[in-house]
Amino acid sequence: MVGYILRRLLLLVPVLLGLSMLVFAIARLLPGDPVALAAGPNATAADVASVAREFGLDQPLVVQYWNYLTGLFRGDWGVSIFTRRPVAEDLAAYLPATLELVLAAMLLAIGLGIPLGLMAAVFRNKWPDFLARTVSLGAISMPRFFLGLVFQLLFAMWLGWLPLSGRFPLTEDPPPQITGMLTVDALLSGQFHAFGVALSYLALPAIAMCLSPLATIMRMMRASTIEVLQQDYVLTERALGLSQKLILFKYVLKNAISATLTVIGLYFGWLLGGTVLVETVFDWPGIGLYATQAVLTQDFMPIIGVTLCIGAIFVTVNLVVDMLYGLLNPKVRYQ
Amino acid sequence: MSSTTAHPRLESWRRGLYRFRQSWVSVLGLLIVSVLLVLAIGGQHLAPYPQHIAGLVDTSARLQAPSTTYWFGTNELGQDVFSLVVAGTRISLLAGMAVVIVGAAFGVFVGAIAGFLGGWVDEVLMRLADLKLTVPGLILAMAVAAALGPGIVNMVFAIALSWWPGYARLVRGEVMAKREETFVLASRAMGAGTNRLLWKHILPNIMSPIIVKMSLDMGFAILTVASLGFIGIGVKPPTPEWGSLLSVARVNMPDYWWTAIFPGLAIFMAVFGFNLLGDGLRDLLDPKARR
Amino acid sequence: MLTTTRRGVMAGGAALLAGMATGRDAQAQSRRILVMASNQDIPNFDPHVANGYSASMALRNTYDSLVGVAGNPPKPVPQLAQSWTISDDGREYTFKLDPAAKFHDGSPVNAEAVKYSFNRLLRLNRGNAWMIAGVVDQNSVEAIDATTVRIKLVTPFVPFLSVLPWVWIVNPAQVEANKGSDDGQAWLRSNLAGSGAFRLRRAEAGNLYEFERVADAWRKGGGNLTGAIWKITRETATQRLMVQRGEAQIAVDLTSEDMDSLKGRAGVNLVIEPEYRTFSMKMNTRHGPLQDANLRRAIACAFNYQGMLDVAGYAELMKGPFPESIDGFDKDLPVYRTDLARAKEYLAKSSTPNGGIKITVAHVSGLEQQRRWALVLLDSLRALNIELDIKPMIWPDMVSAARSPETTPDIFMVYQTANYGDPDNLAFAGYHSSRNGGWQNPTYANPEVDSLLTQARAESDAEKRRALYVRFQRVLMEDSPDIFGVLEKRKLAMRSNVQGFAFTPVASNAIDLFPLSLG
C-alpha cells in the first residue's frame, strides 16, 4: 500500500507538469489582447508594448512557460495583467469559499445519495424506486443556475427563511480566518452562533449545487447495489440465514460503495470547475467567479492558475479516492 | 445462472423493449423527446410570431405578461417568448447533438486506437485523455468559446473539446474487453487484419454502450450549451438560444418572471426528456444493466 | 498588506469575543454601516494606477485631492486646497492647502506630498494619468511653501479644475518606505497611504470591502456613518433585492426594469438623474462599406430611435455628441431621427443603392443594453435591406479590434463617461484623430475637427470656445460618423434612511461617503 501511494504520488509530477503545459498552451494561444486592456483605455501603442515587456510577454512562449514553471516552485503563480494582483493571493482569497461550497455540496450528496440509492435498489421497480429515480433525473436535468434563481425567489424572497446571497452578514465580522471556510473557522474557534449564521448562508447554494451529484451518486449507488445484490455471494449469505439488514448494510454496502467511489472523485473535480453557475447566482465569492472574470478579460495568468489549481485538487482527490478504493478492495490493496 | 452469456440478441431486444414499456418514465422521455424533435423541425412554422424569431422588435409591447395573444408573454424587446422558446428548440437540440456527435466521434477514434493497439500508443493517448479530464471542462469551454467569439460552431467546438475523453475511456475499455473475446480471437486466428477486426468485429459490438452514453450525454450537452449561454458566451444574437434567453431574463426576475421561467423550463424539459430516454435506452441496450 | 489588516481585525475580534453574545445587538446599534451593492470589484487601491468607478469610490473616500466636486451642474469645491487662484492666461494655478490636513499616520499633507503625488502619477502613466498627460509635466508642480502649491500648465487646459478631484494625494513617507522596485505599486495595491475620512477595515477580494471612519480625521463635519461596505453583487436583480430587503442601503448598477419594480416601495428612494454618460454607435469611416458617408447617413436615418429609448428605459435621446447640460451644446443642431424616406434617399445616393449588404456590429458581451440596441439596429436595418451580423465581443477583443480600421467592426458600440463636466472631455477623446486606434475613436478623422478641438482646448474665452464647439458639432453631423444614441440616466436606489445624499452628475456611482448619514 505504501509503495502504491508513493508510486501514485510520483505520478502526480508528470501529470501536473503536463497539465500546466496544456493549460499554458491553451491560455496563451487564444486570440485576444489582454495587454491592451491592461494598459488602460487611453494607452498608446508604446504603453501597450511597455506593459507587455513588464509582464515578459514579449519573450518566446517557451521562455514564458519556463519562467512560469520556475515561478511556481517559488510559490509565484504569476500576476494578473488586469488587476496586477498576484494570482496566488487571489487564489488564497477565492479558493476557500469554493472549497467550502463544493465540500458542503459533496457531503450532502454523499450523505443523502448513498442511502437513497441503497433504498432505491432494495425497492427496485417499486414506487420508492420510481420516485427516487424520477426525482433524481429531474434534479440532474435542472440547470443549476435556474434552480438557484428559483431557490432565491422561494426561500429568500417569499418565505424569507434563508439569506438571499453572500456568505455572511455584511455588517458582522466573520469568524477569525483559519481555513477561510467560514463554517469550519466558526467551529474551530468555537463561535457556534457564527457557525449557524454561516451555515444559513451556505444552505441554498450548497443545495442547488448538490442536487446533480446527489442524483448521480444515488443512481450509481442504485446500479451498483443492484449488481451486488445479484452476486452469488449475496445468495449464499441469504441461504445461510444472515439477516437482510446485516447483508445490506455490511456485506452489500461495502461492495457497492467502492463502485460509487470513482464517481464521487470525478464529480468533485467537475463541481470545482462548474461552481461558476451557482456562484454567479448567489454572489458566492469563489474561484468560479474569479475564473469567469479572468476569461472575460482574457487575463491568462489567473486562468492558468485556476485551471491548474482545480486540476491539482482533482488529481489529489482522485488519488485519495483510489486509496479508499484500495482500502475497500483487498484485491487492489494486496497487489 | 450459468446462462447469463446466453442472451441472444433478439431476445434481449425484446426483453429490453418489454422493460422500456414497463417503465412509464422511459415512455415519458420518448414522448418529450418526440415533441422536442417536432418543435425542432417545424418550429418556424409552429411559432405564432416567426418574425420575432428573425429579430423583429416591437418596443411598444415590451414585457407583457402571458396572455392569449402571447402565451408566454413578451420580453424586453416586445418579442413573443413562446416563439423564441419554440425556435430555441432547434438550436439547443442541434448544438447538443453536434457536441455529442463530435465528442463521440473523436473519442471513439482515439479510444479504439488506444484500446486496440495498446502499448505506448495506449499510454500516450490515455494519459492525454486523463490530463484532459483534469482540466475543468466548463472553464476550458468558456475560455475557448470566449476566445473564438460567439457562434454555434465555436461553442460546439469548445464544449466538444472537453467531451471526448469520456468516450475515449469508454471505448478503450470496451475495445480491450472485446479484443479478448473469442470471436475476435477466432477472426485473428483466421488471419484477419486490424481493419477487419476493428470495423467488423469490435466496433459493431460496442455500439450499444456508445449509443447509451450518447443518449445520456445529450441532456448534459444541452445543459452545458445552456450554461455557456447563461454565462453569456454562446450564440450570437438574435439567435434564440435557451441559455442566453434565460441569462438575459434573469435580471427581470421576479417581476417579469415569464421571460426567465419559460426558457428555464424548456431547458429542464429537454434535458429531462433526454435523460429519461437515455435511462430507458440503457435498460434496452446496455448489457450490464440487463438481467 | 490586506491580510495583515485582517489579522488586526482578528485580534480585535478575539478581544471582542468575550462580550460578543450580549454585545452583538448593541454593537450593531452603535455602528452605522452603510452597505453599497455594486458589481465591480476593487482589485487595486493604488491611487495612481487603479481605474474604474469602484476604485474611484474607494479612493475618493480614503484619499483626498486638491479639490472635490459637488453640485449639479458639478462645481469644484475645496478639499485639501482651501482656496485657489488662476492666472489670467489660465496656465498657472496656485492652491492654498488646509493646514489641518493630515495623513492617517498623523503627518501633515503638505505641498511636497502634492508634488510627489502628481509626479508619481505622471511617472507611472497609468490610471487617471491620461487626464493630465500633456497638460502637466514633471516640472509643473512646485511647492512654494508647506501649504502653497503652484501648478504651471504646459498647455492651456480650461477644464483643469474638473480633473483635479481624480488626482489623489499620497503620503510620500509611507510610499518611499515601501518603494520596492516598482515605485511602491505592489505595496499601494493593497495598502492605503491617504488622508481621507475613511480607511479600509476589511478586504475580501471579489466579495466585499469594509471601510471605517478614521477616528481623528482632519476633515470635520460630514455624516454620522461609522463605516461602509462595498459589497460586490454581480446580479443587478440581487442588488435590487438587497435594497428592497434593507440588506444594502445603496445599489448602483440597477436597470430601468429594476427601478420600475422598486418604484413605490416603502423605505426606498430612487435617484434617476441625467448624467454625462453617452452611448453611441461608432461607424467605421476608414474601412468597409461605411466609408461611404451617405450610407452612414442612411443608417442614422433608418435607426429606430424610439425603440432604442423604449428598451433603454430611463434615458433620453442624444441630440449630438454632447449632453444638453454641457456648456457648448448646440441647441439648434439638426439631428438625425427615424425617417425612412430620407434614409432611402441617402441610400440611393450611396454605392449600394439597394442595400443587399451585410455589416457587422460589435458590442460588449454581457452588456444587456448594448445587446438590446444591437437587436433594435438589426430590426431597423432590415428596412434598408441591410443584414446585420451582431458580434458580442469580450472587452479585450473590442479594444484590440479597434486597433486598426481593418479589424474594427463596421459599427462599434461604446459608452463614454465624462469624468469632468467639460465638452473637451467627450469631444477630444471621441473625435480627435490622435485617438484613432483607441476604443473611444477607432477610425474617425477629420482635419477640421482636429483643429477645432485643439483650439477649443486652449481657448479660455468662454464665448469663443462655445462657438468652436458649435462649429465642431455641425461638421460632425455632416460627417455622421456616429449614430448618436442615448444618455442613460444615472439610476441609484437608496434606502430612505440614507441622509445627506446630493446628486452630482460626475461619477455618481462612486459614492462619496463623507456627507452621508444613516437615520
Next chain:
Amino acid sequence: MNPPSLDTDTLLEIDDLNLAMRSFEGEIQVLNGVSFAVKRGEIWGIVGETGSGKSLTGLTVSRLVPTPPGRYLRGSVRFQGQDVLKQSEETMRTLRGRRIGMIFQDPTTNLNPTFRIGTQLVDVALHAAKLDPTILGLPAGASRRARRAAAEKVAIARLEEVGIPNAAERVNDYPHQFSGGMKQRVLIAMALIGRPDLLIADEPTTALDVSVQAQILRLIHGLVEEHNLGVLFITHNLGVVAQLCTHVAVMYAGAIVESGPVRDVLKHPRHDYTRGLLASVPKPSMKRGELRGLAGGALAAEALAPPPPRAAPGGTIMAIEHVVKEFPGARRGFFDRAPPVQALRDVSLNIRQGESFGLVGESGSGKTTLTRCILQLEKITSGRIVYDGIDLAAQTPQQMQALRARIQIVFQDPYASLNPRMTIRDIIAEPMEIHHGKLGLTPRQRTDRAAELLEQVGLTTQHLNRFPHEFSGGQRQRIGIARALAPKPDFLILDEPTSALDVSVQAQVLNLLHDLQSRLGLTYFFISHDLGVIRYICDRVALIHHGKLVEQGETEDVFTNPRSDYAKMLLAAMPDPDPDLSPLRRREAVLL
C-alpha cells in the same frame, strides 16, 4: 412415487411441487409436479441438463426463489414436517444456515470478495448461535465479545474440519487469497457451521478441476457419514452421482422422470431419458461413433450412415519442439517485476497426419497457451513449432497468412466464439474472404460454399441469414466447426469443443467430429480436461501439468497403464458413471 411417509428420519419431503416463472414472454411453468423425500444419511443426486429445473428445486427448499417473478402453483415442501412454502420469512431465516446449509456452483463468486473469510464465517456462526447457543458452547447471555471470540473459534474448527491447513491464520485472509478448491472448502465450512440437518449442494464441483472435484466429493461423503446429514446434490454429471449419491432423481423439463436408489436407476434405467443420458456419456468400452445423443428427451435415432473408415495416420504434420513460453511477471513496484511466469516448459510433441491427438490438462496447465502459440497469436520464448516442415515462427506475416488457412480452430464457448452482429453466412464466409487469394471465390460462390458447409455440419441453408443468438449451443458449435472448415484446412485445433455443452449435445458434436474427420481426412489436435471424451475420440494423448508434458502415448496405453503419478491421479479422480466403480463406495463397503 411412494406416498410420503412420516418417518422421523425424513428431513425433506417435496410433494407435487409446481412452480411458474414470469418473464417477458409470459408465465412459464418451470417445475412440474416434483416429488421426492430425503432422509438423514441419504445423498440425493438431482441430475438433469441445462434448464431442467434442478437448481430451482434446490432453491425452493430454502425458499430462495424470488416471488415474483416466481409463483408457486401447487404442492408442498416439508422440511421436518413444516411446509416451508407457508412459513414467514422470519421462520425461514431460522432454518437457513442453521438447519439447512447450502453451497453453490462457483466458489470464486460465492464468497464476498471484500471481507475476510473469518468475518463471513463468524457472522454465520453468530446467526446460527442465536437459534442454538450450543453451537458456540457458551451460556446464554454471554457478552458480545465472548460470543465473537467463541464464534471465531468455531469458525476455525470448521475450517480445520474441511481441511484448510493453518485455519487459525487463514481466517484473516481474503477470498482471493485462496484457490478454487479451498474456497469451496471454506463455503462448505460456512454451510456446516450451524450444524445443519440438510445440505443442499448446487453443482458444487462443476467449476473445479477433476482432481479437486474428487477431494470435495470425498469431503462431502465424509461429512455425511460423520454428521448423519441429508444431502441434496444437484449436478449434471452422472459420473459424480454414481460416485457419491445414494439416491438419484433424474429431471427433465421441470419434472422428475425417474428416481430411486442410485444403483437401480443407473444400472437399470427405466425411463427413455435416463437411458439416453447414460448412452450420451462416453465410456471406455465404446468405439468411436457408438455414442448416441438425445433428441427431445428421448434417445436419438441410430447415428447416420456409418462414415467411411479413416485412413491410417501418415507422417508428422505438426512438430512441437522444446517450446518454452514465458510471460513477464506482475509489476511489483516502480521498477520491480515478479520473475517471469513459465506457461510452457519445454513441450515437445509430434502430431501425425490424419490422427486425433488429445491434450489433457487441468485449468492453468498451459493447454490454451499452447494452442495460441501454434496459431501464432503468441510468440514463443524458445523452441520451434514446425508445421508440414515449415517453421511457423520464421514466416513473414504474408507467408503466415497463407498458412493460417490450413490451421483452424474451434473454440470452447459456442456463445462467445461467434460475432453476435454477423449472420451465419457472413461468419462462415469470413475466412473465405480473408483467404480470398488462396480460395478465389466470388461472393456468390462463398454463399454456396457456406450453405454446403452448413449442410455438412447438420444444419440447413435456411439458417444462412440468421444470427447466432437464434441457435442453441450445440448448433452454434456446429456453425463454429463449419467456419473452421471453410478455408479447407487440414489441421484442426479443437479447444475443449464440447465442455460447455450438455452431455447429450456433446455426444452429437463428438459424432459429427468423428464423421468429418473420416470424410475430410483432417488432423485433430483435441484439447480437453474430460478424460472420457479424450479416450473416446483420440488416437494418441498427451498429459500436460503446470506447463510440462508429463506423459504421452497411445490413448489406450495411457489410460490402461498410466506411468506418471499425475496420470494415475487423474484417472483415479475421474468420476465414472458406474456406481460400482466408486472409490467412495468401496471404502463404504470396507467400513460396513
